[in-house]
Amino acid sequence: MFSKLSVVVASALITLAAATPTTVPVTPPTSDQCCQTVVDSSSTAAGKVLSLLGIDLGIITIPVGLNCSPLTVLGNNCGDITTRCDAPEIEWGGLIAINCIPITIPI
Template identity: 70%
Template sequence: MFSKLSVVVASALLTLAAAIPNTTPPVTTPTSPQCCASVVPASNRGAGIVAALLGLDISGLLVDVGLSCSPITVLGNNCGGTTVTCDAPDKEWGGLIAINCIPITL
């Protein structure tokens, strides 16, 4: 039963991803401090899947991207992930991905 459900969910997500036109996000100077669950190259398969579901084409980007990010608004915020500075992510990305992430060393 679980495998049937996962196939249905995967099919629905792929259909949704195919219906959303892919756009390449602009890469600008990082200005937004973020706490991300992980930071990977844009060429990472998982990052590509997340980006595709959001209608983004990051395949040609040569930068790191953050996954599952939230803005750091208070100095000393306890980030359980990786603290980085990224391009300010668009609201429609819902914190799922941030582009051009550079580590912050404290």
């Protein structure tokens, strides 16, 4: 009787393990940007740009870069704030970049 029970339990566990979806964490692509300013997404300045572009971040608060242009050459003299941002699926004409973290690029 116990051998039948152990076979049933083992079969059930194998079935559950096979049916359990596995996810691989996906790191969004990043983009080095030169931004005039980096502000919180809940700020008035960011709110105006986000609403103009029809972007709704809901209650998420993240750092956003305003008036950004991509850095294409290592050591590019930014003159403003050099950041690493999430690469956008849609380009917004340099008005805004999402999830920007200031970085230092060695020269």
